[in-house]
Each structure stands twice: as C-alpha cells, then as structure tokens.
Amino acid sequence: MKPPSFSYLRPASLEEAVVALCESGDDAMVLAGGQSLLPAMVLRVARPSVLVDISSLRELRQVEIDDQCITIGAAVTHNEILHSDELASAMPVLRTAAGWIAHYSIREKGTFGGSLANADPASEWPCIAICIGATVHVAGREGSKAVKAEEFFLGPLTSALEPGEIITHVTIPRLDDGxxxxxxxxxxxxxxxxxxxxxxxxxxxxxxxxxxxxxxxxxxxxxxxxxxxxxxxxxxxxxxxxxxxxxxxxxxxxxxxxxxxxxxxxxxxxxxxxxxxxxxxxxxxxxxxxxxx
The missing domain is CATH 3.30.390.50 (CO dehydrogenase flavoprotein, C-terminal domain)
Structure with missing residues (x-):
C-alpha cells in the first residue's frame, strides 16, 4: 500500500519551514524522522497534503551542555542521543531511555522532537521529559514559546503544538548534588x-x-x-x-x-x-x- 499523494517541501532554514507550514494550511505536517508519520500515511490514518521536511536543518540538530542546562535540538536522532558520551556524562538516564527505543533502523531516523510531537503515552521521551522537568521550545507564526513538558501533552497523540508550529529544541535542567x-x-x-x-x-x-x-x-x-x-x-x-x-x-x-x-x-x-x-x-x-x- 502506498500513501496518498502529497507535496514535499525541504526548506533551507527554520524560518522558511515555519513560513511553508503557515502558507500550506492546516493539512501540512512536519516530517523529521518519519518513523511514526509515514506508516500512518500508508495506513491512511494521516493524510497531509504537504510535508515540510526539517530533518536537515542544522539549527535543529544541535546539542549543547552548560552548567545550567542541557539543550537537545528537535532533529537530533535517538541513536545520536544513545551514542553521545557528553549527554551520557551529563545525564546518563538519556542513554538508558534511548536504548529502549525500538530498533537500530528506527533509532537512526527517529528524532527526539518528533517523539515528543507524536505524544504517544507509551513512548519513552514524553515520560522522561516530564520527570526531569524539561521545557519544550516551539517556533511558529507568532514567534517562539516555551512549554513545560508536563503541560505539553494533552491526550493520546495530542500535544500543545498549534498548526504551523515546530518544536525547535528542548532544555533540561542539570542535576543538583544528590x-x-x-x-x-x-x-x-x-x-x-x-x-x-x-x-x-x-x-x-x-x-x-x-x-x-x-x-x-x-x-x-x-x-x-x-x-x-x-x-x-x-x-x-x-x-x-x-x-x-x-x-x-x-x-x-x-x-x-x-x-x-x-x-x-x-x-x-x-x-x-x-x-x-x-x-x-x-x-x-x-x-x-x-x-x-
């Protein structure tokens, strides 16, 4: 079975991606790893008229660690988290959780932000994000906003993302002594x-x-x-x-x-x-x- 027809856009920047989503209307969807979206399209559960591919946007693929927080870009893959010694040193539970996710081929393409946006209550990152007090950062037509993880998930496969919005990165507070x-x-x-x-x-x-x-x-x-x-x-x-x-x-x-x-x-x-x-x-x-x- 093949997915229904759709238009494919590959913007060169986050700003272009937001514009493309807004101009394409409510039927447009973001494509990052595609490990949940593409099977849903094949099964006709999802029928976007436009896919906006953000997987190659460099500003969404950054990992930064300082004394205050850990910042993980939305397009960072599960395998990149799993194999990052820097992240494992700063917060080992990230490696532990990433190791539970599916199998190699899915971890290689699936993304951190995509998992949060999918909002599956049985997946690892939403549970981890809420527990460690993460904040989800979003860009959209009206600018940027930050949403606490415990307020981001509204129901099964439903998040606080509005049409035209994209998760850009997630910030995680560093652990204190003890x-x-x-x-x-x-x-x-x-x-x-x-x-x-x-x-x-x-x-x-x-x-x-x-x-x-x-x-x-x-x-x-x-x-x-x-x-x-x-x-x-x-x-x-x-x-x-x-x-x-x-x-x-x-x-x-x-x-x-x-x-x-x-x-x-x-x-x-x-x-x-x-x-x-x-x-x-x-x-x-x-x-x-x-x-x-």
Missing part, C-alpha cells in the same frame, strides 16, 4: 512499546528523601506525574518497606487503561513493581556514587 534519575519499562519484548514506563527523579541525602518526582507512562492518555515533592515521605529513609509503601500510594493515583493486550489491573500491578524496583535502584546507585543513571 539528585538521581532512573528509568525502566515493561514491554512484550525489547523494542516494543512499553506496557508501563516509570521514570523517577529524586534528591537523597544520606539515603533520606529530600525531594522526588515519579512519572508513569502507558497508564493513560498522557504520562502521569503521579508523585511530586511528596511531603509525606520527605526525610524518610529509603528502604524496601518504604519503596513498597510509596509504590502503593503512587499507583492509587493512576487510572490505567485496559486493552486487548493487558488488563487495567495488570498495568497497575506492573507500575507498582516498577516503582518499587526503581526506588531501590536509586538507593543502590547512591551507594555506588552513580548519579543520574
């Missing part, structure tokens, strides 16, 4: 979309919780920031008993969907186990001096 980030997921097989995804960012001092964020993906229309700050657990010592208790409290805030592959109660149990496991991993990494993995 902060750790972990990520894990459960899937039918490696490379498949996760049944449940869990990302946890915490600040621990002598194994006592000072701050914590737990984001769960795959259990609803958007990744859920199911725990933030958690004053009831501050100063508590992280151990097996506390990990179980925190997992129970967190999953009560979830309303997981059921489908033909897995029941909602099973998803809730999976989420509880992943949260428990990741919390204990936090403590283990702290003891080994490995932060941010």
């Amino acid at each position: 902060e750790i980030v972990v990520f894990d997921e459960l899937a039918a097989q490696h490379g498949a979309f996760g049944y449940v995804l869990v990302a946890i960012k915490a600040r621990l001092v002598r194994n006592r919780i000072k701050d914590i964020r737990i984001c769960v993906g795959g259990c609803g229309g958007v990744p859920e920031l199911a725990m933030s700050h958690a004053e009831e657990f501050q100063e508590a010592e992280l151990n097996e008993q506390l990990a179980v208790q925190m997992a129970e409290v967190t999953v009560k805030r979830l309303e997981p969907d059921g489908d033909r592959y897995i029941a909602s109660d099973d998803r809730r149990q999976m989420a509880a186990e992943l949260i428990r496991r990741n919390l204990l991993e936090l403590g283990a990494k702290l003891g080994q001096g490995k932060l941010g993995a």
Whole structure:
C-alpha cells in the first residue's frame, strides 16, 4: 500500500519551514524522522497534503551542555542521543531511555522532537521529559514559546503544538548534588512499546528523601506525574518497606487503561513493581556514587 499523494517541501532554514507550514494550511505536517508519520500515511490514518521536511536543518540538530542546562535540538536522532558520551556524562538516564527505543533502523531516523510531537503515552521521551522537568521550545507564526513538558501533552497523540508550529529544541535542567534519575519499562519484548514506563527523579541525602518526582507512562492518555515533592515521605529513609509503601500510594493515583493486550489491573500491578524496583535502584546507585543513571 502506498500513501496518498502529497507535496514535499525541504526548506533551507527554520524560518522558511515555519513560513511553508503557515502558507500550506492546516493539512501540512512536519516530517523529521518519519518513523511514526509515514506508516500512518500508508495506513491512511494521516493524510497531509504537504510535508515540510526539517530533518536537515542544522539549527535543529544541535546539542549543547552548560552548567545550567542541557539543550537537545528537535532533529537530533535517538541513536545520536544513545551514542553521545557528553549527554551520557551529563545525564546518563538519556542513554538508558534511548536504548529502549525500538530498533537500530528506527533509532537512526527517529528524532527526539518528533517523539515528543507524536505524544504517544507509551513512548519513552514524553515520560522522561516530564520527570526531569524539561521545557519544550516551539517556533511558529507568532514567534517562539516555551512549554513545560508536563503541560505539553494533552491526550493520546495530542500535544500543545498549534498548526504551523515546530518544536525547535528542548532544555533540561542539570542535576543538583544528590539528585538521581532512573528509568525502566515493561514491554512484550525489547523494542516494543512499553506496557508501563516509570521514570523517577529524586534528591537523597544520606539515603533520606529530600525531594522526588515519579512519572508513569502507558497508564493513560498522557504520562502521569503521579508523585511530586511528596511531603509525606520527605526525610524518610529509603528502604524496601518504604519503596513498597510509596509504590502503593503512587499507583492509587493512576487510572490505567485496559486493552486487548493487558488488563487495567495488570498495568497497575506492573507500575507498582516498577516503582518499587526503581526506588531501590536509586538507593543502590547512591551507594555506588552513580548519579543520574
């Protein structure tokens, strides 16, 4: 099966890309890696009249790291993140998450910004972005804007992007001393979309919780920031008993969907186990001096 006919534009700059989208109307779509869009077009789920290819725009392919934040361009591929030693050193969880994404050929073409724009609640980057407090930067007809990741995802395959807007880059705050980030997921097989995804960012001092964020993906229309700050657990010592208790409290805030592959109660149990496991991993990494993995 072939996709329906469409016009193809390859602008030379971000400004030209925004103009092309605005002039082409609401039926125009951005093409970056195409790993989600092109199959959707073949199946007639998506029928854009114009594709605006931004994959070669240099201003969208930059990675910058300073003392305050990490900046990743929207057109940076999953494999580029996976194999970047600079990113792995600054925030190892980015490499961990990238390694879960599909397979080599998809990671080679698929992009960081494209995954966020696609807003699939069972994909890795939306869950990670919310957990680590990322900000999504967007360019459009009215200029540029910045949207917090936890406000960017509005529903299944629905984001805060307006027609004619393009994600340009994402900024991620650097970790403070004592902060750790972990990520894990459960899937039918490696490379498949996760049944449940869990990302946890915490600040621990002598194994006592000072701050914590737990984001769960795959259990609803958007990744859920199911725990933030958690004053009831501050100063508590992280151990097996506390990990179980925190997992129970967190999953009560979830309303997981059921489908033909897995029941909602099973998803809730999976989420509880992943949260428990990741919390204990936090403590283990702290003891080994490995932060941010």
